[in-house]
Amino acid sequence: MKIHEYQAKQVLAKFGVPVPEGRVATSPDQVKSIAEEFRNGPVVVKAQVHVGGRGKAGGIKLAKSPAEAEEAAKQILGMSLKGLVVRKVLVESGLAIDREYYLGMILDRDSKRIVVMVSSEGGVDIEEVAAVSPEKIAKITINPTLGLADYQIRYLCFAGGIDKSLVKEVAKFLKALYRAFLESDASLAEINPLVVTKEGRLIAADAKINIDDNALFRQPDLAAWQESEEDNPIEEEARKRGLTYVSLDGDIGIIGNGAGLVMTSLDVVAREGGKPANFLDIGGGAKAEVVRNALEVVLLKPDVKGVVINIFGGITRCDEVAKGIIEAARTLQVEVPVVVRLEGTSVEEGKRILAESGLNLVPAATMREAARRIVELSYAA
């Protein structure tokens, strides 16, 4: 789960990380009065949306006066950044920047540990630094039993090009970042840039934290930050109904059981010339009601031209799936073609239920046949 910059800063502040004075606003008026409160000095107005590269896209603006801040807010609020509408901005007092560092921690699949990265090249996308000058990033992994050791911090700072006089200060930031990472069940936590001000003070000018979805059950405060309005409303509806749904750009709805099988169904539909509208996994052992919900959710997307249902029954029973399809088809008056491929547990019973329903459901024997049929039928008109 992604959280906003201002939320990440709240988390970090709790662990003792200094962050700029700042407030969240939803209107240009508010932005103006916040800027006035900040001694009429320069402020930064920053779009709060769950995407990277906000600065380049015009979502971050400097303002020298409250009037300029108001103007910046007018431009930023309501703008669309990579498809997401900006509804909130963070207004912060400006900093007199001398240097910018990078501090980051990420769960690394290869080492199966948290990797820590430090670089004197802060303020830019760290992946760009990694691509152009990887020697400027110092990297270590943390043994979870031992934690982040002092010698590792010293290595990171010296090898990462941190000014020797600032190593002790940066060490405090790294320790706090690590504690915040663990206690928030993060999968990524970055301070970028860590600003060294002209007065020689260190401050987290920007921060990013992603939370491990699997751990949300034990992070109720963070889970409460999950936002619906920004996300796709159909994804939100699917989440409410307990379905794993991912919205895609195409027009053929896809329903299946098991992540790997659904992903493969998307690939096979694409291979046959179709454009998948979504990923929807009904999970294992789904009852008729889950299937009905799934079909309803997929059809919420107005431009869906057809739906393919691909089920391999293991724990999931094909007769239950068939019942769910019929319930949904009867109540929804489905107007687009629906191709159903059933295989595995109780498949004969499932096929019989579908055949006897009198509904216009197109059976298919294999995944590839199902994909071919739905592409033909959906794009026929």
Place this chain on the structure above:
Amino acid sequence: MSIFADSNTRLLVQGITGREGNFHTRAMIDYGTHVVGGVTPGKGGQTELGAPVFDTVREARAATGANATIIFVPPPFAADAILEALDAEIPLIVAITEGVPTLDMVRVFEVLKQTRSRLVGPNCPGIITPGQAKVGIMPGHIFKPGPVGMVSRSGTLTYEIAKDFSDRGLGQSTVVGIGGDPIIGTSFLDALKAFNADPATELVVLAGEIGGSDEETAAEYIKASMTKPVIGFISGRTAPPGKRMGHAGAIVSGNKGTAKAKVEALEAAGVPVANTTDEIGDLAEKKLKRPAKV
């Protein structure tokens, strides 16, 4: 022969009295797996599906001589259940649980690598050696004994492939579902090494997906050391970057973990990569020089 599980497997079930655990224990017993005991803290002394229940894994192992355990414990307690099994020195630990916090798995892995135990999963369908033992939740009847080893990150996709193989008369030595989480105990590489050493396995199917670089690591090993033919498959070719496709680990981050990179790595290692699931069987028949289905 086979890998990881066979007719000598003596299995414990951690979470045997829970709904999931109970349902699948019954199915495993029906398949012929030797379920020698269960563990549910506080329910020691009871009998469940004919098997004695113990309070702790240590006690269960001492009383039954178990050499494997399967875990159906809910996510908040799953890592602790794995640690308990590691502490009791159970050689094979299969964790079915989906949704284990990743930082819990970071801690588990650090302990795991200092032991001799093998962990498969979490978030996996388990292991089946057809005709011998099922340590998992897969529908047993679609698997048939034979020469093909299979390793996959996914459940139902594996069933799809395995059933097609069985229908073609291509049985399986062992089928391992390694799980869809970012941090798992057994990698593609581990499974390939085991299949390479298993005399009953003549060919291996590797079904990977987007996310991470396990498939790329496996490809390096195949190129350097694999003595048996491998057929590859990668799902998620159409998945856009930054979207998690069901599995916690199935995500393309920036330009990392793409299907394209995985397909290229496998092909560079001489592994033919199928475009659709039925093509996997076609490629396997060609490699094994078996007549194609008429």
